[in-house]
Amino acid sequence: MRPAAVTAVPPTDGLDGSGVLYELKLDGFRCVAFARGERPPYLQSRSGRDLAAEFPPIAAAVARLPAGLVLDAELVAWREGRFAFEELLRTRQARAAESTALGLIAFDVLALPGRDVRRLPLADRRRLLLAALADVPPPIQPVMATTDRVEALTWMEQLADTGVEGLVCKAAGSTYRPRGAGRVWVKYRRSDTLDATVRAVVGSAARPEALVLELDDGRVLLSSPRLTPVQAGRVAEAVHGRLGRTVRDPEHGSVRPLTAPLRAEVTVTGRPPTATFVRLRGD
Known part of the structure; x- marks a missing residue:
């Protein structure tokens, strides 16, 4: 699902009437992470390419998750107190030489072991995501999200210096539709x-x-x-x-x-x- 760009942050009833979940918009590589037990993890980019070989620390962290867990996430780099997209474009050797920190910031769960949860409302998937990652240490963690619009706007301004781009706003009742988000997921980019x-x-x-x-x-x-x-x-x-x-x-x-x-x-x-x-x- 890909959010549509908007020029203003929607009100709490501004999408489909089910409420809005406001998430921090981060600058990284979109990545669907598949934990596959004894098989190597798969980090699927938007083009379908496996990113696991390019980001070994993230692949190793996903490998420790329960087999069958599938996360929709943003693969990010962190350097000198800011999200640093340009670090993702460097070779893994160059990142390792300079100890660039990597993270996988999950904003959705698509499957639990043995269970496809894409048809559940986003609000329910958010609760399942938090439960699935409750005891999982960094570099994997859930994205900061809230249903309070004022709080979300405050976060966006307070964290602007760290490279937070804006907000992704999602209808709380939306299911996960692989072919597109329509207008139930939108993104607001801070200018x-x-x-x-x-x-x-x-x-x-x-x-x-x-x-x-x-x-x-x-x-x-x-x-x-x-x-x-x-x-x-x-x-x-x-x-x-x-x-x-x-x-x-x-x-x-x-x-x-x-x-x-x-x-x-x-x-x-x-x-x-x-x-x-x-x-x-x-x-």
């Missing part, structure tokens, strides 16, 4: 509102389509999605008389650089980061 310098425009001077933006930390991003008609009109007015000749940018194609600085407010979300244009700065 940062930042100032940026407009370096160039994409499209015509009269109707810009996007902006090449330089953040104050040096990152250069192309605004997305496409500017609305109102935004394009305001940008066109502001850049009039400030545009140089069209040049070929190696990353963004044909652009028209600004000859005088212009500041904008943007929201930056996600990995890789996406910059959404909000407005031009009046100052």
